[in-house]
Amino acid sequence: MSEQFACMVSDLAPERALLAELTLADGAEIPVAIVRSADGDFYAIDDLCTHGEVSLSEGEVEGCHVECWAHGSRFDIRTGVPDELPAMTPVKTYPTRVEGERVLVDIDHPILTKENA
Template sequence: MTAQRACGLSDLVQDEARRVEIDGVPMAVVLDSNGEVHAIGDTCTHGDISLSEGFVDGDSLECWAHGSAFSLRTGKPLNLPAYEPVPVYAVTLDGDDVLIDPSVTLDVN
């Protein structure tokens, strides 16, 4: 599979998550305060909660329901109750297009 358009860069609001779905794979896409775009799995590993409804703080995304925060760079949980990471996807920018390949996760361990 190849990278597909997830959204426009101009559709993203700094320090807010946006839910996108590509080929049935839900992702949270974030434009952080440094201007970097990240894509991680949108489902909290502690509960079936959409992370894109959570809160961006620096380079982490916090689940609104139980407070687990996940690194936008590694997908690893930064605190309990979650202990399993979420997938991290490579993001490519092409002009205003944010491109993501949902079949390729980054190995960030």
């Protein structure tokens, strides 16, 4: 597994997001939004909205959703699936776990759902 350090638990309050630049196994850097849900769980999704290529880490987080600040598309941070137009294409989601105070993300193994497979 290729887990990478994304942030500290204390860096992110519930219902907030931040940008982490992570590196794929091939060396390419990818912007990832690290999102903390209302219940305190951590999720990692592609940072760019699939509608307008706007940073989702700058959007509003409510419950288990992040809203793109530019056009209002809303994505479920658990699945990456948009549930508010204009976006229709899901963002990738990545396995995330907390080890002590560190939030780790496995960027090389996106979680595939039927919507984003």
